[in-house]
Amino acid sequence: MVLDVWFTEKHEDKQGISLKVKGILYSGQSEFQKIDVIDTEAYGKTLLLDGLVMTTEKDEFFYHEMISHIPLLAHPNPEKVLIIGGGDGGTVREVLRHPSVKEIVLCEIDGAVIDVSKQYLPSIACCLDDPKVKIHLEDAVKYIKDKKNCFDVVLIDSTDPLGPGVGLFTEEFYTNARDSLMENGVMAAQTESPIACQKEFKLINSLLNKVFSVVKPYFAPVPTYPGSYWSWTFCSGGGQPGICDDNLAAKLEKSTKYFNREIYSAVFAVPNYVKQLMASEEAVK
Numbered sequence: 001m002v003l004d005v006w007f008t009e010k011h012e013d014k015q016g017i018s019l020k021v022k023g024i025l026y027s028g029q030s031e032f033q034k035i036d037v038i039d040t041e042a043y044g045k046t047l048l049l050d051g052l053v054m055t056t057e058k059d060e061f062f063y064h065e066m067i068s069h070i071p072l073l074a075h076p077n078p079e080k081v082l083i084i085g086g087g088d089g090g091t092v093r094e095v096l097r098h099p100s101v102k103e104i105v106l107c108e109i110d111g112a113v114i115d116v117s118k119q120y121l122p123s124i125a126c127c128l129d130d131p132k133v134k135i136h137l138e139d140a141v142k143y144i145k146d147k148k149n150c151f152d153v154v155l156i157d158s159t160d161p162l163g164p165g166v167g168l169f170t171e172e173f174y175t176n177a178r179d180s181l182m183e184n185g186v187m188a189a190q191t192e193s194p195i196a197c198q199k200e201f202k203l204i205n206s207l208l209n210k211v212f213s214v215v216k217p218y219f220a221p222v223p224t225y226p227g228s229y230w231s232w233t234f235c236s237g238g239g240q241p242g243i244c245d246d247n248l249a250a251k252l253e254k255s256t257k258y259f260n261r262e263i264y265s266a267v268f269a270v271p272n273y274v275k276q277l278m279a280s281e282e283a284v285k
């Protein structure tokens, strides 16, 4: 008998993303969350945290390239990078493509996510043992409090504003993240779906606007996330986004799967409905 088994991530009990399951490779409960790795017909191996899709072999490139290259290219010489969350290693892999980077601090609350990713998702976790990577297993809310003027780039590669990730979506945390940046420092955060998670998207953007003088959301597809359409937000104390080193961008786009300079040229274009959403006083239902 061939079983027809599907995994569905339900979003607010109103919609869902479904993946046909070939097998369950790992299932465990860490100190912080439930961790599963399933093998799927359409998207390959898929990491789930508390039943939510974090990354899949087939579409991870959209997310990891966008969270990394947009902010790193905006900095003239990114040497020290802090990644918050990101235990699967996809963001580390992309950041390491920038030759100026000397040190990456990965502050991940849950060491089990790192171990499981190394074992089951080697194409994503491949660079976690790179000598430039320093892993801190700690809650970033605590870690960042006393880090002042330390990083050129901070990347918030978090889960949704639920469970262990909730403290990473507050004004206090964003203020500490801002203060951890050196002069000319830039930040990018994953900021949820502008179609499926409008309330969260709007709230996060209004918090970021209280803390940073430049706040620019940008958008790309991530087929296996709610809405299949995702956002990240670039933030800085004054520096606008842009490509500081065109030679590097040209070199990167030879091996990236989504990012290239044509995509970049429209990446900060905000769709009209999102402009309206952000301008409206009304809370989103």
Ligand code: AG3
Residues within 6 Å of the ligand: 009, 052, 053, 054, 055, 063, 086, 087, 088, 089, 090, 091, 157, 158, 159, 160, 190, 224, 225, 226
């Ligand atoms: N960060 C998770 C994005 C949130 C996805 N949400 C969801 N499926 N409900 C991705 C981590 C990849 N490094």
